[in-house]
Amino acid sequence: xxxxxxxxxxxxxxxxxxxxxxxxxxxxxxxxxxxxxxxxxxxxxxxxxxxxxxxxxxxxxxxxxxxxxxxxxxxxxxxxxxxxxxxxxxxxxxxxxxxxxxxxxxxxxxxxxxxxxxxxxxxxxxxxxxxxxxxxxxxxxxxxxxxxxxxxxxxxxxxxxxxxxxxxxxxxxxxxxxxxxxxxxxxxxxxxxxxxxxxxxxxxxxxxxxxxxxxxxxxxxxxxxxxxxxxxxxxxxxxxxxxxxxxxxxxxxxxxxxxxxxxxxxxxxxxxxxxxxxxxxxxxxxxxxxxxxxxxxxxxxxxxxxxxxxxxxxxxxxxxxxxxxxxxxxxxxxxxxxxxxxxxxxxxxxxxxxxxxxxxxxxxxxxxxxxxxxxxxxxxxxxxxxxxxxxxxxxxxxxxxxxxxxxxxxxxxxxxxxxxxxxxxxxxxxxxxxxxxxxxxxxx
Numbered sequence: 001x002x003x004x005x006x007x008x009x010x011x012x013x014x015x016x017x018x019x020x021x022x023x024x025x026x027x028x029x030x031x032x033x034x035x036x037x038x039x040x041x042x043x044x045x046x047x048x049x050x051x052x053x054x055x056x057x058x059x060x061x062x063x064x065x066x067x068x069x070x071x072x073x074x075x076x077x078x079x080x081x082x083x084x085x086x087x088x089x090x091x092x093x094x095x096x097x098x099x100x101x102x103x104x105x106x107x108x109x110x111x112x113x114x115x116x117x118x119x120x121x122x123x124x125x126x127x128x129x130x131x132x133x134x135x136x137x138x139x140x141x142x143x144x145x146x147x148x149x150x151x152x153x154x155x156x157x158x159x160x161x162x163x164x165x166x167x168x169x170x171x172x173x174x175x176x177x178x179x180x181x182x183x184x185x186x187x188x189x190x191x192x193x194x195x196x197x198x199x200x201x202x203x204x205x206x207x208x209x210x211x212x213x214x215x216x217x218x219x220x221x222x223x224x225x226x227x228x229x230x231x232x233x234x235x236x237x238x239x240x241x242x243x244x245x246x247x248x249x250x251x252x253x254x255x256x257x258x259x260x261x262x263x264x265x266x267x268x269x270x271x272x273x274x275x276x277x278x279x280x281x282x283x284x285x286x287x288x289x290x291x292x293x294x295x296x297x298x299x300x301x302x303x304x305x306x307x308x309x310x311x312x313x314x315x316x317x318x319x320x321x322x323x324x325x326x327x328x329x330x331x332x333x334x335x336x337x338x339x340x341x342x343x344x345x346x347x348x349x350x351x352x353x354x355x356x357x358x359x360x361x362x363x364x365x366x367x368x369x370x371x372x373x374x375x376x377x378x379x380x381x382x383x384x385x386x387x388x389x390x391x392x393x394x395x396x397x398x399x400x401x402x403x404x405x406x407x408x409x410x411x412x413x414x415x416x417x418x419x420x421x422x423x424x425x426x427x428x429x430x431x432x433x434x435x436x437x438x439x440x441x442x443x444x
Contacts, residue, residue, distance in 0.1 A: 057287035079329065184200045357380065
């Protein structure tokens with residue numbers, strides 16, 4: 001067996017782990033065996049404070065009995081039913097509940113919902129909907145898709161093509177005809193910003209440059225994360241998203257917001273669309289949709305996009321879908337999750353905690369090796385100076401140290417990201433900052 005496993009645990013050999021240095025992990029595994037509220041329990045009995053909401057997804061905290069009971073009831077009633085030329089009531093009920101809180105203003109909500117199985121599937125679905133829409137309105141020459149450097153849009157071939165993380169793209173072919181805006185990360189002008197940075201709105205004009213290069217008549221859609229999470233909490237400059245919306249509207253380009261991370265309360269509003277007051281044409285979601293309990297995603301579409309595909313002769317309007325689109329058990333989990341969000345005010349709770357959150361982590365400024373701190377809502381990015389000839393090693397050492405001392409954080413390169421469940425208390429915020437600060441000191 002590679003490495004070792006705890007007593008009475010299965011071999012670690014068979015599971016090929018995703019986005020993991022498998023040999024490194026299996027030599028010194030970190031195993032979580034249960035969870036409740038804000039904490040995991042590790043296989044050695046230690047409690048671990050969850051500073052990442054699992055993987056940006058457990059927004060209502062762990063072990064919610066209402067969700068478990070809903071899943072159990074649904075499994076005993078209807079475990080699976082197809083949604084190809086068939087239907088089941090709970091999928092329509094869930095879509096209706098989501099439509100009521102959908103991204104966008106009253107009278108302009110993106111309230112047409114296409115269910116998927118994950119964030120990656122949501123992204124590829126939104127890209128295909130954008131292409132189908134352009135063809136449906138007589139703009140079939142619009143096949144080009146625009147993403148952004150340092151963007152993450154899942155791991156489907158569409159997602160990696162519009163994404164801008166080199167390691168995700170290096171060994172895989174991409175869709176032809178994609179292009180990318182520059183990223184907005186500008187620490188020279190925006191370091192240690194609380195909220196949106198002041199500088200960088202003009203970077204949205206990259207889309208004008210790509211229009212001039214390729215022709216608007218070739219561009220179907222532009223996709224961005226309102227806040228780029230997986231590349232280290234890159235917050236949009238003031239006015240940037242508004243400018244991007246203006247340019248897309250002027251040139252007939254659909255704007256897609258990837259809200260797999262920011263959806264369902266992360267910034268203090270139901271969606272980043274609402275937080276920033278900028279309405280795209282399509283929004284991708286997953287993660288917090290079911291509190292991470294059952295894999296599921298959803299694409300929210302404007303009525304204009306949806307209705308354009310509901311024209312012409314009767315028949316299948318969009319040749320696209322998944323076996324698990326609108327899975328009944330996932331819908332049950334999602335409905336129970338929405339109940340919790342509503343009953344406990346979790347979709348806006350981050351707004352009440354954001355100042356305490358920002359103060360706690362910006363207090364780490366001045367620690368040796370800390371080069372930038374970025375906060376918005378209940379997200380924080382702490383950037384560390386890379387060690388010579390060992391990029392990423394400093395943050396990884398902090399990650400291992402924090403886990404050993406009872407805190408789960410996430411790292412990407414030499415950037416530490418935090419995004420706790422939305423039930424986090426002020427005392428727990430302080431505990432996270434204290435544990436992280438001490439680990440950064442030791443890594444220095």
